[in-house]
Amino acid sequence: MASTCLRHAMRRLAPTMRKALIQVEGRTFHTASRVSAVAGVRSLAVARSALAGGATCRTGVQRGFADSSIRSFSAAAADLPPHQELGMPSLSPTMTEGNIAGFKKNVGDKIEAGDVLCEIETDKATMEWESMESGYLAKILAPTGTQNVKVGTGVMVVCEEEGDIAAFANYTSAGIADAPPTQAGAPAAAPPPPAAPAAAPAAAPARAAAPKVDGARLFASPLARRLSREMGVPLEGIAGTGENGRITKADVEAAKARGHTGAAATTAAGGVDGSMFFPDFTDMPVKMVQKITAQRLTESKQQIPHYYLSVDVQMDKLMAARAALNRSQEKAGVKLSVTDFIVKASALSLMAVPSMNSSWMGDTVRTYHAADISIAVQTEHGLMVPIVKDADSKGLSNLSSDLKALAAKARDNKLAPADYTGGTFTISNLGMMGVKQFCAIVNPPQAAILAVGSSEKRVIPGKAEGTYEEGSFMSATISCDHRVVDGAVAAEWLAVFKKYMEDPMTMLL
Template identity: 45%
Template sequence: MPIEIKMPALSPTMEEGKLAKWLVKEGDTVSSGDIMAEIETDKATMEFEAVDEGTIGKILIPEGSEGVKVGTVIALLEGEDDGTVEAPAAKAAAEPAEAKPVEPAPAAAPMAPPVVAPALAPATPSSKEGRILASPLAKRIAAEKGVDLDSLTGSGPNGRIVKADVEAAQPGTGKPRPATPAPAPAAANDAAPASPAPVAMADETRQLLDDRIPHTVEKLSGMRKTIARRLAQSMQQAPHIYLTVDIRLDRLMAMRAEMNAALEKQGVKLSVNDMLIKALGKALIDVPECNVTFAGNELIRYARADISVAVSIPGGLITPIVQDANGRSLSSIATAMKDLGQRAKEGKLKPEEYQGGTASISNMGMMGIKQFTAVINPPQSTIVAIGAGEKRPWVMPDGALGVATAMSATGSFDHRAVDGADGARLMAAFREYVESPLGMVA
């Protein structure tokens, strides 16, 4: 009996996904651990590995298909002892007649060599029918460095080439992968290429559209759909309360400069955001009433501060998590954020690295935004929005008027779980850690 290969649930909350790319085709032999497809979830593109051994008998869902429900059968795998699937050569020879009609030809035409003959060439250990077994990230890095993947030996499962293999190769020593040749110029009497097919619009889209204005219509990505659904849920279900404080940054900036000078030999560079993550983690432990989740009939209280950090990526937003932000060193937070931020932009985060967390921080100061309010990231109850640091008139401790570097921070709280007084205590604790930063490392 054929083995059904079903759309996997690559994260606890995944309900559907996009079958971005098949890395095998019908007739290929796969073993446990082989990468068969790339699945695009709402936040990342992840690789789908084979669990069983056998031959790909039928691909039921073509690549590029969106909204494929978890559990949908996407392909059939024939075991070694199954005799129900034709051999690749026999199948290829039998399919042309029913795949598409052919123009009338002389009787001898059926004897022409089958066009699938090259596909019968034996596969090398590193590829199947010419396909290099390498992760998408390894391929991208190899193209940038000019490294020939054929010359590398993979250290991943089943000899698969991974990022570390490419980075260890000497840049420029291999030949770059040949570029796809450009199509030949069309002859004068050739028909003009057809324009891309328009996106099929829903009825509600047509009702909103103003045809008088030049426009394009594009389908929402899975990420954008998830963002829209979760933020609407947050604003509708969680009554938000907003509390803003102004915070002086001079001491924090001075300590950052001193620490970066000391960490330079280690290749670590602290950002202001790294230090704010630490400050929020410490404040949440000091005010545990804000480190909670409202669960309807219960309130979940967390004993550790795992901070979700809003990161803008192409097509949307993702929130990688700095675990144990209250207990980690500043250098550890900086190292973790550098890695998480890079992999977030490449779509390579694991679900457990961006799902969960106990509170969030969103910093738009680098964009010049002075102050804003952020939408709570459910099921959390707290998010702190950070504005730009800027020179402002400031009343100094001795009462004199001076100039200080200051920023505005606004906490958004789920009022079902967090009282206003507790939210105010959290913002006061956060301000204290930022203005007296030695308290973060004591």
């Protein structure tokens, strides 16, 4: 079969020939969004193999990562005009699902290559999904607000002609990310055995018995019980505020006001929910970034053997050097921050102690030859960790401009995958918030993270005997993965870091 693109081949053929064109060895490929076989071929790559070098369709690319939107033609044996069903793209190497944050196009709108179709909330940030081709938005399959859409699952349909839009009004998708069907000729899985018949229910009592929590009895005053019957408010699940937890008249009236139904609230684990004992509250939905951050930090704390080392760094020489450099570069608009020096000192220290610039890979320990420094940035969208690439080879001025640009993109939720993918070492600085000292959680697969606290004035011995002077000191604590870095190695790294920070001129050597 010729290697001409399937789309163009199908355009040249009459509609009655389209179905015949894509029949190979008795298997028919006809789903709307991907070349998919009844015999179990579920992806374009597999379909290409099944077609024995036949026509191919284009797979788009979004910002350097594979776009899972597979383009093809026709649904239900070429009943529909030529179109594309676009599946949820993979916008980062770790992305498995995303949320639809908002569409930028409406059904019927003209789409040009490069137009933003919608915004996708990923595990890292909210990303713009750009169109790779022109056409018309014919159908939205996953509207704004749809949560946890698996990569590859159909999100929208784009057709080529404006007059074809109406044909997709009732279009539905089976979902690209569905599990593959049973192969042709293979016996279907045996149906599950019928459930055992439920036991006959016991005769209902005149009034439902109160549930027991941890074996405790239900206590209520006589007036509360009478009000319960008159108001139709079951006592079950009401938290008593009277003596020894007794349910009072006020408890029943309060339960009536909040629409109590009698069923005790339970947690996801099946236990009793204690929210009834707390003041009024508001539950906020968890964003994708928060969910992934919580998952990975929990895994880090559970799976990585952490240990912590702290050191106090005298900052007087660094602060003086910073002030002098800022004065000299004022006309150029350069304003160095303490974080710029911390990043530079950390990067140089990683080059001096390369074991710290490593990752645990299971069977191997990978040591990196450049220092890509991840910087923890707290935003209203969640915790972002953009990366300064090759920090060891950049000057303070370039580091400063890179840090400012990345921080602005993080606050505006505009980070691209290249801005946060990778990283060999992380810095978390809470010193500007007045935090004196803290311990951070290792960001896997990195081996260490540096937690930087605030500077404080201390009285220290002076140069002359019996004299005293004032000094400014900053606390720095490093958290390490003990599988990769032994305590002595981490101590060596801290000593080098302290040397660079206390004598910043050595960073220029």
